[in-house]
Amino acid sequence: MCRLFGMTTGGPRVQASFWLLDSSSSLTTLSREQPDGTGFGWFSLGDEPVRDRAPIAAFENDDFAHAARQIISHTFVSHVRYASTGVLDVHNTHPFDINDRLFAHNGLVQGLDVIDSWLTDVDRAHIEGQTDSELVFAFISAEIKRRGDTTDGLVAAVRRLGARVPIFSLNLLLAEPRRIWALRYPDNRELWALSPQGGGFGQHRALASSSRRMEIDAGDARVPAYVVASQPLDDDPDWRLLESGELLIIDGLGARSLFPFANPAHTLRYEDLVGSAALAMRPDRTQDRPSGYPHRGE
Numbered sequence: 001m002c003r004l005f006g007m008t009t010g011g012p013r014v015q016a017s018f019w020l021l022d023s024s025s026s027l028t029t030l031s032r033e034q035p036d037g038t039g040f041g042w043f044s045l046g047d048e049p050v051r052d053r054a055p056i057a058a059f060e061n062d063d064f065a066h067a068a069r070q071i072i073s074h075t076f077v078s079h080v081r082y083a084s085t086g087v088l089d090v091h092n093t094h095p096f097d098i099n100d101r102l103f104a105h106n107g108l109v110q111g112l113d114v115i116d117s118w119l120t121d122v123d124r125a126h127i128e129g130q131t132d133s134e135l136v137f138a139f140i141s142a143e144i145k146r147r148g149d150t151t152d153g154l155v156a157a158v159r160r161l162g163a164r165v166p167i168f169s170l171n172l173l174l175a176e177p178r179r180i181w182a183l184r185y186p187d188n189r190e191l192w193a194l195s196p197q198g199g200g201f202g203q204h205r206a207l208a209s210s211s212r213r214m215e216i217d218a219g220d221a222r223v224p225a226y227v228v229a230s231q232p233l234d235d236d237p238d239w240r241l242l243e244s245g246e247l248l249i250i251d252g253l254g255a256r257s258l259f260p261f262a263n264p265a266h267t268l269r270y271e272d273l274v275g276s277a278a279l280a281m282r283p284d285r286t287q288d289r290p291s292g293y294p295h296r297g298e
Helices: 017-022 062-070 112-117 132-147 150-164 212-217 275-281
Strands: 003-008 037-043 049-054 075-081 096-098 101-109 167-176 179-183 192-194 226-229 247-251 254-258
Touching: 003 017, 003 101, 003 167, 003 179, 017 062, 037 062, 037 101, 049 062, 049 101, 075 101, 075 167, 075 179, 096 132, 101 132, 112 132, 132 150, 132 167, 150 167, 150 179, 150 247, 179 226, 226 247
Parallel strands: none
Antiparallel strands: 003 075, 003 226, 037 049, 037 075, 096 101, 101 167, 167 179, 179 247, 192 226, 247 254
């Protein structure tokens, strides 16, 4: 089962290496069971999305480790993949980039022919791979463009998906500069958030393993940030499990939650899955937490 990570400071540019490399359940650690691809996305000084992707595990990917320690940005999206749809290929590796937005998905959506029938040739031109995730993102992007608003477009797209196609999990992160939309839908997979008022910090976390002198030299050593992930990435007790159907909208360091979705008309359960999908979604790949972490919200 894939793992998601998103973070925004709302403005200051920081590193994300603590969460990607150094925390007790960092994405690099998690990639030992999610070995089919690694992606790291951020926004440049001109607020353009940039990605570093490879169809190999993060723990084997020196480029990922280098980027995690060198790149600074205000907003990040990262993903480690366990393939359920599409071959092992860079074009099937998250995050995806359409219309200057970054997108990553954790889960499984079926009815791909139905979704494809909703797209125009212009919409399909953005698609490079074969995953359900990228197809869903293309549809969400088309709805955003049609409605002229990210939240309205995302809500409209997910409502139509929920009404028309089988869904096992549509947990997703959608990012624009300084803004993240995080959705848990429905309840088959978890998605967690850590607010700036809790333990959500940027650069000070990235420098947690450094000496105090290095923290001082780094300048803004405690930059507040909002963090979202498929599971708690450390033992901070302030991680919060999103509710089923919750759309968390993080704008700068402010956040609000919407609950605009009915349950999917056809919710897939694990027993419904076969083949590679069943292997990727099997229960022992979920609900992982740092040792001793309290199972809150279950």
